[in-house]
Amino acid sequence: MRPFATVRATARAPVIQVVKTSVAIIVSWLICAPLLSQPLPVFAAIAALLVMQPSVTQSLSKGIERSLGVILGVVLAYGAGLLFGHSSFVVLILIVVAIVLSWALRLSPGSANQIPISAMIVLAVGGGDNPAYAAERIIETIIGAVVALIVNMAIVPPVQVAPAVTSVKRLAAQVAESLDALADALMTVTPRDQLSAMLTHARSLRPLQKSAAEAISNAEESLLLNPRSAKHRAQLARLRDLLSRLDVLVTRAIGMTRAVHDHYDAGLPQEPIAASIARELTRAAHDLRLLAEIATASEKAPSPTVVEPPALTSPLSVAAPHPEHWILIGSLLEDLRRVREAIIDEADS
Template sequence: MAPTPSRLVARLRQPSRLPLLQVVKTSLAVVVSWILCFVILDQALPIFGAIAALLVVQPSINQSFGRGLERSAGVVMGVALAYGVGALFGHDQTWIVLVAVILALLLAWVVRLTPTSSTQVPISAMLVLSVGVVTPGYAFDRIIETVIGAVIALLVNALIVPPVLLGPAHLALGRLARDLGAALDSLASALETPTSRIDLDAALTRARALRDLQARAAAGVTTGEESLTLNPRAKRQRRILEADRALLGTLSNLVHRVVAMTRSLRDNYDPDLVDDDVVAGIADELRRAAHDVRLLVHDREENAASGSGGTAPESELPALTAPLRVLAPDPEHWILIGSLLEDLRRVREELVGEK
């Protein structure tokens, strides 16, 4: 099937725009790099300093540092390789440039450079052998330009509103907690009212989808952690990140429990379960657990909105109290009941903190 124009356009666009602040910072880094390279190196067109600044301003300071290091290392290696090839074969033949490019790619492969450095090595070697032959000092100026651009970009990114990317983690954790609560409520409903096989299969599908939300939340926490590395604002935000990481651990364990409970119910379901008093107690505990899971993020969202940490109203206090105890389960359903009770015990341990 041939790609439509709309699909081709979609490949060129991102789901969301870059923050306007990053665009402004990138522009500022390019301008400052251009001016400094012009003044220090007397370069009329300091293109490579500007390119370095464009590439090094990243969503986090840690990424900026890594990108600057990658680009600078690639330039130095490319220049050194070009000098070596030129010394061995001279500069008179066109094929020497091709040899240098191939050797640069092989060098990047041997030392396992990152994609940024792997591309920069052959580009630098090619430019030195082609342009540098007729421009004295070209190779050295190229290295200095790149370093200036990278350093300026890093400083701009670090000193002007250093990016703190904790928002995606908050959003992902909030959605994960709410969907976990919905999955627990769905389990309770299946135990309280007769449920068809189709509905049980759908519930298991929704429970397994929690793993994708868990992965997104984990990626959000990782992004937040990376944004605080080398960040001057990290000290004030570190406590929030630690809370997010702890919450992610709790919710991740709950995802495993919910998937296991839903699978057990789907595999061992019997319509007569709705008449079992023990099962009714399990359903009640599941609803309490669902309430407490949502409360994990509700408290943080309320405190963030109000700017205070006041006492929650009684309806928003944790609902789980004493663990459910069963002395004599139904002999026909004891496998399912035992499995649900064990998973429910572990859910309670995660929420109440008793292990």
Template sequence: MTGPARFTARLRSSARIPLLQVAKSAIATVLAWIIAELVIPGTVPVFAAIAALLVVQPSVNQSVGRALERSFGVIAGVIIAFGIGVVFGQDSYVVLAAIVVAIFVGWALRLTPGSANQIPISVMLVLTIGAATPDYAFARIIETLIGAAVGLIVNILVVPPVLLAPAHAAVIALGSEIAATFERLADALRTPKTDAQLQEILLTARLLRPMQAKAQEALKDADESLAFNPRQQRYRVALDADAALFARMGPLVTRSLNMTRAVHDHYDAGLPDEPTVEPIVDELERAAHDLRLLVRADDDAPIEPDAKTEGIPLLTAPLRILTPHAEHWVLIGSLMEDLRRVHEEIVGAE
């Protein structure tokens, strides 16, 4: 990437903000300006417009937080600016000193970045574009509260976002990839593999951890999108089901990684000929099949055809097999124990 291209890449997002959110920001800004002009005539309601613009966020919960941050920051900044303006006037060095004081006030109070940054901004605006009078200071506070309230109301009333679809897709994708890992293990045990192929299987399995983290973050975003959302009761059941399914995926991720690591570390060319391996291969394939049934139980996507089944769970009771060859008993025993726990997770055994 060339220098100019790299520079412009820093200015652009990988994805556009949803058009609806842009429209809500514009609507909230215009409404806040108009309402503030009606409530406080004869002023330019900059504080109201800024507050409305900043409060409209991707979720209602974020809007509530931003409204509180913005309101507290403005009130604190206006009070500081008014006090300093009355005592020291409005010379340029006074404005600069007031901004520095405001920065340290935010640090001393351990405020969030939103509130801490808003205090010096408000101090600067009040001392530079306004007069340090009680009426002016009070008007700016009222103006900010109007803007924050308008932004919050617009975000609640105009189709508040619900982020359930990305969370559901992430959980389904995680379960499907765990099933694919079981199938790759079954193939490795049935058909001789090279060291490079075993390494590829291990590296692919390790991608489950990032997928798990992505699903967890998506569930967190979905839960946040329902907080203070008037439609939350309608969607809460679906989100709780996805969260419960994700909780069951955690041990399966660990087990699939353990089995993949064990096969990678203890593999030898004679393993596919081990008589005790074939039942384990069958069980891995059944685990993959039943896991797909589990993750798609409430999903519209069709289950891929299976020669052994027509959609009926197949996972058997824990394996009972003969004593394996001395060179393979560590691996076989490890796989049996992990499969036992996989069985418990998939069928929901206590």
């Protein structure tokens, strides 16, 4: 394991995020220095640094957390300074009291950490018994938080729809690939190691499903309080609807693959109904790719003049299968019915 692997992110933050954070710190510093006659308005700079988040909603949340933590920390420091002075023992006891107070109030980690930090800084510089100093630190923090929020809204507010599109498209493609693999296994004799690989691939759909859900949640959060949200909401609604269908399809794909893996034998492809199920699985994969293409299309993309019709339309005639296969065939038919319902309703709309 590399020594510093745990302290490095997998990807750098966008350059625009670095620029916005720097601008927020500079502006809040330049406002507070003359306004409060404070040559080193570090509370404002720290507030701007922490409040600047990838989305406006997160910035608002961090601003509230930061401001609440500073207010409580400064008030505690002021009271402790008046009553007990500024000795190191008082600072230590105040830190413990701040931690216990945060726990008792069930505050979020942002506010809980800020209370003892603010209290320590105020007592350390000797302003714990000065009401003007305490009030200025609160004002300074609020200015830094407000500036960061305004800068985040004004300079290219980030929209996280593109990662959501990528995640949902990847999930849909992998589900379709699993359905195609099942179809191949039902039409030709498949070795055991290939069946195991199919099952492993099907089970890998769960992490992709979770990632897609998180990406859509991040996209929805990025659109809150975002002036650019209107032109993205329709596409995001389509993604959310497609993901709800993919949730069903992931469960069906895993279940069907596990059933085939556990009950497969060389005689299964000889069953007449197996070939029919395979054709329907191929059509399901086709229609899923079609739905994903429609749902993930950008609002700016030109609409196709001819929409390809869904392929999952053929009824099945079921003959009595071999006694060793009837449980597996029945299970596949029921799963196929649910796959059909998850896809065809969207195609008909």
